[in-house]
Amino acid sequence: MEYFLELLLSGLIRGSIYALIALGYTMVYGIIELINFAHGEIYMISAFIALIFASVLNAYGLNSLATFAIASSLAIVYAAAYGFTLEKLAYKPLRNAPRLSPLISAIGLSIVLQNYVMLAQTSSFVPFPNLIPDFAFLNSISHILFPSEFLILVITTIVMIILTIVIKYTKIGKAMRAVAQDRMMAMLLGININYIISVTFIIGSCLAAIGGVLIASHIGQINFFIGFIAGIKAFTAAVLGGIGNIPGAVLGSIILGCTESFATGYVSSDYEDVFAFAILVLLLIFRPEGILGKKRDQKV
Amino acid sequence: MFSFKEIKKSFLISLWFMFLTFPLMVIKINPETHSILWEWKNMLWVGIGTFCISLLVRFYQARNKKKSLSKKLFFADRKIPTSVIVAFLFFSIIFPFLFSNYHVNIMTTALMYIVLGLGLNIIVGLAGLLNLGYAAFYAIGAYSYALLNYHFGIGFWLAIPIAALLSALAGILLGFPVLRLRGDYLAIVTLCFGTIIRLILENWDELTFGPSGISQIPRPTFFGIEFSPHNVTTYIYFIALGFVFFTIFMVNRLKHSKIGREWQALREDEIACEAMGVDKTKTKLSAFALGATWAGMMGVLFAAKTTFINPASFTFIESVIMLSIVVLGGMGSISGIIIAALILILLPEYLRELGNYRMIVFGLSMVVIIIFKPHGLIGNVKKNYKTDYDVSQ
Structure with missing residues (x-):
């Protein structure tokens, strides 16, 4: 039973990280129908930036909690800046191009960003400093829940709640939903499309940055290639839940995380991805729009 | 060739890119010794590079506007000789x-x-x-x-x-x-x-x-x-x-x-x-x-x-x-x-x-x-059938 709980917990933690990245995918997809392949790289870059600032601050002798807070906020700011720039540079000129063209520029960007980090920093794994302090109240269950894991669960939950509030109740969230529904009509009603798309990219990148910093301090090492795999997994999760659907992305991520964790625990870690993908394929056969995706009637 | 406004814009773009690439290009961490290397030279290169590229893109865009539309279809999928x-x-x-x-x-x-x-x-x-x-x-x-x-x-x-x-x-x-x-x-x-x-x-x-x-x-x-x-x-x-x-x-x-x-x-x-x-x-x-x-x-x-x-x-x-x-x-x-x-x-x-x-x-x-070239290098032109008379008449 304890083993089961342990696996469930590790599945939930994986799922939360996937969810933070998958939200960026799903929001961007909902608005401009683009699979943003470079999104995983934002996650990787933010982890690197957090590492760099943390090392610098550490060298100046700041205590670990303050270092963690400053380094991660800087990482989030930079991730937002990168997301904003990428959209302006590579996706905006292609807004009226055929549907697959932005996909190619996204793939190109992903290659560029990976190699940029590899050249500017290093190609090997870099240890990420352990900055998360031990929480005293966790001591009794510390054998199954590490402080970093606790932090991941708490922060993810808070972020999800904030995001839901922003999307549901604020003016900008309303505008985002309007653009997702019908871009042309939103434009006619006086919504600044370019501004909304930029905001979406910025929010998505911030979420990815939070995920990047959290997982990097949990696992303890990063390299330039982590974004690619995480990106693909998160994209899978977003599709599983129904792409373009925000609660769906969270649900899909948690299902994916738990499947992987149970497959690793009970079968073999070699086939972890096979199980994850097989579940997705099976699910899509029976529900072609994903778990929470709405069935859209085709217009003639 | 370039107005002052354009040069200023390019300059701002290069500043933005210098900001973006600052942590990754300038600060180099050595994970084994925990030493930090500051490479300010790289930042200068990024600045100069983006400034030139941005000017070049502006130049290209300005020249493209003057071109007539007919030339844009130069690469259409025509019969190759x-x-x-x-x-x-x-x-x-x-x-x-x-x-x-x-x-x-x-x-x-x-x-x-x-x-x-x-x-x-x-x-x-x-x-x-x-x-x-x-x-x-x-x-x-x-x-x-x-x-x-x-x-x-x-x-x-x-x-x-x-x-x-x-x-x-x-x-x-x-x-x-x-x-x-x-x-x-x-x-x-x-x-x-x-x-x-x-x-x-x-x-x-x-x-x-x-x-x-x-x-x-x-x-x-x-x-x-x-x-x-x-x-x-x-x-x-x-x-x-x-x-x-x-x-x-x-x-x-x-x-x-x-x-x-x-x-x-x-x-x-x-x-x-x-x-x-x-x-x-x-x-x-x-x-x-x-x-x-x-x-x-x-x-x-x-x-x-x-x-x-x-x-x-x-x-x-x-x-x-x-x-x-x-x-x-x-x-x-x-x-x-x-x-x-x-x-x-x-x-x-x-x-x-x-x-x-x-x-x-x-x-x-x-x-x-x-x-x-958003439609690919050689855009695929759909087959269309021409008639001699104008259908709209």
């Missing part, structure tokens, strides 16, 4: 006698990717089914030759039809569950299919020999005659060239056949297609099967060329490069795909002198090409 085709044919035939084995080898790879691009073009370009797992069919072809040869001693020429058949079957197998899926859902399922196939190859040690792969795969023979290692490169080049011609011929015929028109109709509008009596299931499955066939045959050629295969040759990146060839070339356009395959395969090879910078240049050129 016969003399150009003949020159290309001639060049491709004498190529192995002019250059060293190294160049012939690279060119063979490029030719194989032309065939792969044309095969994927059936699925993506003609039938409009986004496929991100094409490398799986390539892997199935390569492994069927390697394993059939290992266990039963089947030769290269017999393996080609068998591998083609097996890949086509795999295509149908993938096609069935995804019949109802559209667009990006299809993309992710094909991606999963590709990954699952690779993982099976990696982990099913008893059958596939796992990650260490299969070595000593025999090279192709000519009616039982084996070539010397020097000549066999030229021989494989000509086999690949033969495949290119065969594929161009077949794809061209398929495109204008009944089934080809059904694919294109399905791509444009599924409902209208069904209303006109096109069998959706049959059409989609045939696109998957026929597209996969080429990948299977190329897989055999790949295994025979390198004489060693392992699962690492068939990763997701491979599928991505194949898809990029189709999209960059201009979906559905044969000459476009040939040019795109040559660019995407030869560019990284000949950029080796740039060392580590080559992949950055490669990725950047993908972005730049698609931004300046």
Whole structure:
């Protein structure tokens, strides 16, 4: 039973990280129908930036909690800046191009960003400093829940709640939903499309940055290639839940995380991805729009 | 030439990029010694570089505005003059006698990717089914030759039809569950299919020999005659060239056949297609099967060329490069795909002198090409029928 709980917990933690990245995918997809392949790289870059600032601050002798807070906020700011720039540079000129063209520029960007980090920093794994302090109240269950894991669960939950509030109740969230529904009509009603798309990219990148910093301090090492795999997994999760659907992305991520964790625990870690993908394929056969995706009637 | 305002804007852009690249380019961490290296020089280079590029882009845009619209369609898919085709044919035939084995080898790879691009073009370009797992069919072809040869001693020429058949079957197998899926859902399922196939190859040690792969795969023979290692490169080049011609011929015929028109109709509008009596299931499955066939045959050629295969040759990146060839070339356009395959395969090879910078240049050129040519290098122009009189009258 304890083993089961342990696996469930590790599945939930994986799922939360996937969810933070998958939200960026799903929001961007909902608005401009683009699979943003470079999104995983934002996650990787933010982890690197957090590492760099943390090392610098550490060298100046700041205590670990303050270092963690400053380094991660800087990482989030930079991730937002990168997301904003990428959209302006590579996706905006292609807004009226055929549907697959932005996909190619996204793939190109992903290659560029990976190699940029590899050249500017290093190609090997870099240890990420352990900055998360031990929480005293966790001591009794510390054998199954590490402080970093606790932090991941708490922060993810808070972020999800904030995001839901922003999307549901604020003016900008309303505008985002309007653009997702019908871009042309939103434009006619006086919504600044370019501004909304930029905001979406910025929010998505911030979420990815939070995920990047959290997982990097949990696992303890990063390299330039982590974004690619995480990106693909998160994209899978977003599709599983129904792409373009925000609660769906969270649900899909948690299902994916738990499947992987149970497959690793009970079968073999070699086939972890096979199980994850097989579940997705099976699910899509029976529900072609994903778990929470709405069935859209085709217009003639 | 440039107004003050434009220079100021470029300057601001370069400042923004200096800010963006500041942590990654300037601060270098040494993880072992925890020492920090400040490289302010890099920031200066980024600033100057982005300033110049931004000015260049402005210059290009200003010049483009003046150009008349008619010139923009310069690269449309028009009839290529016969003399150009003949020159290309001639060049491709004498190529192995002019250059060293190294160049012939690279060119063979490029030719194989032309065939792969044309095969994927059936699925993506003609039938409009986004496929991100094409490398799986390539892997199935390569492994069927390697394993059939290992266990039963089947030769290269017999393996080609068998591998083609097996890949086509795999295509149908993938096609069935995804019949109802559209667009990006299809993309992710094909991606999963590709990954699952690779993982099976990696982990099913008893059958596939796992990650260490299969070595000593025999090279192709000519009616039982084996070539010397020097000549066999030229021989494989000509086999690949033969495949290119065969594929161009077949794809061209398929495109204008009944089934080809059904694919294109399905791509444009599924409902209208069904209303006109096109069998959706049959059409989609045939696109998957026929597209996969080429990948299977190329897989055999790949295994025979390198004489060693392992699962690492068939990763997701491979599928991505194949898809990029189709999209960059201009979906559905044969000459476009040939040019795109040559660019995407030869560019990284000949950029080796740039060392580590080559992949950055490669990725950047993908972005730049698609931004300046959003419809692909040679946009596919739909066939239209002209009448002598004006219909609107």
